[in-house]
Amino acid sequence: MPSKHNFISHTADIAFEVEADSLEELFVESFYGWFNSVIFSDNELKIHSEMFIEIKADSLEQLLVDFLNELNFLLITKKILCLRIENLTIDKRNILLNAFIRTHNLEDTSIIKSEIKAVTYHQMEIIKKDNKYFVKVVFDI
């Protein structure tokens, strides 16, 4: 079954639940959740460049928070929007993420839907059940 993310009701901020067949897919699907939270549409956005990212953390939850915060930092501060993620790998023992991201250099900031202050740790727990991975992601906006 393909990965999916579903937005859930939150009074002040943005929250979604993610379901995936693997940990790597859980991270990639969380990226789509982030993308749909911050960008109006990607229909006409061209890939301008690519970059390699590496993130190390103390826990898998921390790794997910840092990964999404990294994408957010690139967008808001560097005006670099991640459009696609390729070859995302997670070294579970060392809690290390590597990925290639294909990016768009943002000239028109009006396509940004919401400014995320940060990815929170609120109720974040990566759960593995029946060979599926689940997580809830909440953004403070």
Added chain:
Amino acid sequence: MKVDGIELNKIRDNLWEIPKTDGMRVPGRIYISREMLESTLSEIEALKQVMNVAHLPGIEKYSIAMPDIHWGYGFPIGGVAATNLDEGVISPGGVGYDINCGVRLASTNLTLEEVQPKLENLISKLFQSIPTGVGASGAIKKLSKSDLKKILEKGSVWAIENDFGNQNDIKFTEESGTLRNADFSVVSERALERGADQAGTLGSGNHFLEVDVIEEIYDNKVAEVFGLFKGQIVIQIHTGSRGLGYQICDDYLKILIKASEKYGFKLPDKQLACAPIKSQEGRDYLAAMQAAANFAWNNRQVIMSLAKKCFQDTFKIKESDLGFNLVYDVCHNIAKIEKHKIDGKVKEVCVHRKGATRAFPPGSDMIPEKYKSVGQPVLIPGDMGRYSYVAVGTEKAMEETFGSSCHGAGRNLSRHKALKEAKGRDLVSELKKKGIIIQAKGYKTIAEEMPLAYKDVADVVDVMHNEGITKKVAKLKPLGVIKG
């Protein structure tokens, strides 16, 4: 009464207590009317957060919540907690991501009759001059690292030294616009990068600049001391430390999650990560948080100066005739070391105010000389279609809430529901019919921030007024708003 297993005992009409249960070091206390409590119950999460905060080591007296309580991260929004300096902790969850988010109120000598004919021009000029929206930047030239260092260590003083205001503005800013133990060296490069071009910008979400008219005065004596009168034009600025503050909070949450484990704290929520105030981790967070607070004060000072120029250009008026005096600037997301009386003894404590406003009484050493006879102005913005309030601090606030009061209305509808409500409606025209001009970067913000999306701030203010924590001074009606 019992809600989802949470016991709530009525202490007074507008005060409820959650008794100590497993792990809570103190009881929880919520200032709220029964009607508001019943509607807040849909956000049971917020009540649980009041209980969670009571687990913090060194917490004194109560975990307190204001009537604008709603679900936050770690602390609820509207949460107040004081921790002692001996074994007490400091937690970024008690401050929030937007460090020193706050409100400033400036008064003018202009009246409604003088402003009305040029209101649309004024709002357009404000919208053009003050960057708003996601990642807004470029209000002033991009700051060099040395300027950024000065702002982080000196706060509003940098703005004054660079012609964005005058000494009088400093006098009427909480803490004179500078927390003196701020330390540039404990702020990450990433935080500096996020803040470098954001000084003087409003940002997005619920941040705004509003031109208001004073519609009603409740206390003539106090209003006179604050320099406020019926029919007067005033402006409110609501923003904080922008990306720099968000990044500092995020950086230190990571550090303090580790510290919580190191010190063996059993916490019910990771967002309550904390460290002893006296520890290296605690001291570093306090110093970095103070740096962000200084950045926020400077931000609001620069915006006020840009707004003043818009008024002068629009009305072709001399500075002395315009007025544009800072009434007060308050922060509502902060942790500060203050002296409070606990069990009859004066103690130094770290007061966390997360979506709560300091409300010091007459005679306090911490408020401007001019206000000593009446108390500190407390600024409580509402939504953009109804009203906001100016209140004043009281001795009772010192006795019960560590000198704190409410900070705003609190959301009623989720952003998603607000967008649904706004479908097919022309909110700009609706507001215009009510005499309110709005300019925003996008219609989505206007829809998400529509008046219906917020609770009635009058209910919130009345709870604090009826409990004697703060007293109402004036009601402001919006005339024009700029938003992100």
